Amino acid sequence: MSQTTATAAGVASPRRIASLALPALVVLAAEPLYVLVDTAVVGHLGRVPLAALAVGGTVLTLIAWLGTVVAYGTTGRSARRFGSGDRAAAVAEGVQASWLALGVGVLVALGMQVVGGALARTLVGGPGDVAAAAAQWLRIAALGAPGLLLAAAGNGWLRGIQDTRRPLLFVLAPNLLSALLCPLLVYPAGLGLIGSAVANAVAQTLSGGLFAAALVRERVSLRPRPRVIRQQLVLSRDLLIRGVAFQASFLSATAVAARFGAAAVGAHQIAVQLWFFTALVLDALAIAAQALIGAALGAGDDVGARALARRIALLGGACGVAFAVLIAAGAGVVPSWFSSDPGVRDQAMVAWPWFVALQPLGGVVFALDGVLIGAGDVRYLRNLTIVAALGGFLPAIWLAYGLDLGLGGIWAGLTLFVVLRLVALLLRLRSGGWAVVGAVR
Known part of the structure; x- marks a missing residue:
């Protein structure tokens, strides 16, 4: 067996695969589990806030899906650079993916301030208490979209360089904070449904900030490179x-x-x-x-x-x-x-x-x-x-x-x-x- 084949066989061991898959599973499960906590907290406010959360949460799920697309596209490109022995280039892929994620996230956040009401009314089937509450929740929660998409890009490049520890910390810690913050803002602080949206935006922004800080600590150029961003856009x-x-x-x-x-x-x-x-x-x-x-x-x-x-x-x-x-x-x-x-x-x-x-x-x-x-x-x-x-x-x-x-x-x-x-x-x-x-x- 050649040296490269022997190395690949070692890399392909079930233990090595599990060392990447299990932390990824925890990261994948963190957001759905937080949504369950959020639903349980808001559910006690009554039927209208719960329905509004369901509508707004559906839109936020679609935004998170965009993040998954960015993460998957980044992982493969970053991993190739890493495998070729050029770790700096692998991280540089993450820089460009992060610029792409930030740009899309800002557009989403601004867009929801403009069309959030119309979107909520469309999903509900017309104006009313649920549509108004959903629009209000969505406008605030969408402010976390840049952070959410930055975190997705960060997950992509860190997985590419086979670092599973930092994504775990950068996703779990903000979600745990938000799970504690949500009931406090909803009930003792008296914000009601708005408290849920604020907690959500805080968690996403903090998570995105942690991934962005990790990029800065890598000491690579943070300059946008339009050609690479276009390649990532095609993917x-x-x-x-x-x-x-x-x-x-x-x-x-x-x-x-x-x-x-x-x-x-x-x-x-x-x-x-x-x-x-x-x-x-x-x-x-x-x-x-x-x-x-x-x-x-x-x-x-x-x-x-x-x-x-x-x-x-x-x-x-x-x-x-x-x-x-x-x-x-x-x-x-x-x-x-x-x-x-x-x-x-x-x-x-x-x-x-x-x-x-x-x-x-x-x-x-x-x-x-x-x-x-x-x-x-x-x-x-x-x-x-x-x-x-x-x-x-x-x-x-x-x-x-x-x-x-x-x-x-x-x-x-x-x-x-x-x-x-x-x-x-x-x-x-x-x-x-x-x-x-x-x-x-």
């Missing part, structure tokens, strides 16, 4: 289009489920949210793949990168099997945690076998998504997602509606979507066309 564009295809597909699935009645859409919501949760956990493995694959290709080790990709795919499948066993064992119990309605639980059992079967397939797909993002093969992922959505998922779920196939037809469509992606990803993995070596792609 982010492809990831964004891919994400839109996902969003359109799952929104359509919910719309079709609603046409089968309240019990069907309720059961679909339970199953799909659990699917998203398992995807979140498996996404941590994909993030480890991005960093390790990018570093291997940056070092010129295409043989090691291919070996690493195969190992990550097997680990993804193994995690998926573990989830499948747990979910199958919980079939008679888990749906009752979310609904006491017998009709909803019966409908959940229609989707459950598909949900279980999807876990091993999804585990491999998510892992290979991370491999190709780390390799910079994002255009292929974009095109694959569009083709699988337009040629598989969307026709299948609307056919399920036309033929009255119920929730089983919808989940059969989701399975087709995953299978199409799995086959195409395995073919791409086998071809080796993704394994392009060098500091950048």
